[in-house]
Amino acid sequence: MKPTTPTAFFIEKGHIMEVLDIGVPGKVIIPLFFGPGEFAVRCHPRSNLKGLDKVSGNTFTHTMIIQTLRKFPESHVYYREMRRLYHEKVQDRLRSLQTMSDQERYDHLKATQPWVLKLAEPGDIAAYLGVSKEVLRELRK
Numbered sequence: 001m002k003p004t005t006p007t008a009f010f011i012e013k014g015h016i017m018e019v020l021d022i023g024v025p026g027k028v029i030i031p032l033f034f035g036p037g038e039f040a041v042r043c044h045p046r047s048n049l050k051g052l053d054k055v056s057g058n059t060f061t062h063t064m065i066i067q068t069l070r071k072f073p074e075s076h077v078y079y080r081e082m083r084r085l086y087h088e089k090v091q092d093r094l095r096s097l098q099t100m101s102d103q104e105r106y107d108h109l110k111a112t113q114p115w116v117l118k119l120a121e122p123g124d125i126a127a128y129l130g131v132s133k134e135v136l137r138e139l140r141k
Helices: 062-071 075-099 102-112 114-119 122-129 133-140
Strands: 006-013 016-021 047-051 056-061
Touching (some): 006 062, 016 122, 056 062, 102 114, 102 122, 122 133
Antiparallel strands (some): 006 056, 016 047
């Protein structure tokens, strides 16, 4: 990783989704959605963060994080909390993919991040849930 590579984006306002283009026309993977107060972290070097609405916040590079941790040792508490919350989000996502049915994943998304259903395109929601657009239409009924 280059020292100037953006590592995280703190979202002050707006919503972001991570998009992984797998090189097949019309096919993407949507690993995670992020909202205000969260640190958006890309899970894969070839993924991109895409705003779902007007987004404002701050980008942090690897170098900035290391310098801050060295200069302000008390910042380790905040850094650990940021990492913990991100890892919980990833674990929740993995658990949903491994243990939930399509309907359960949809209901979980609706309960935990209802804004996704209003802001994201149906194709992106379907990609996140791992279903086709047709199945998504059925899940919404």
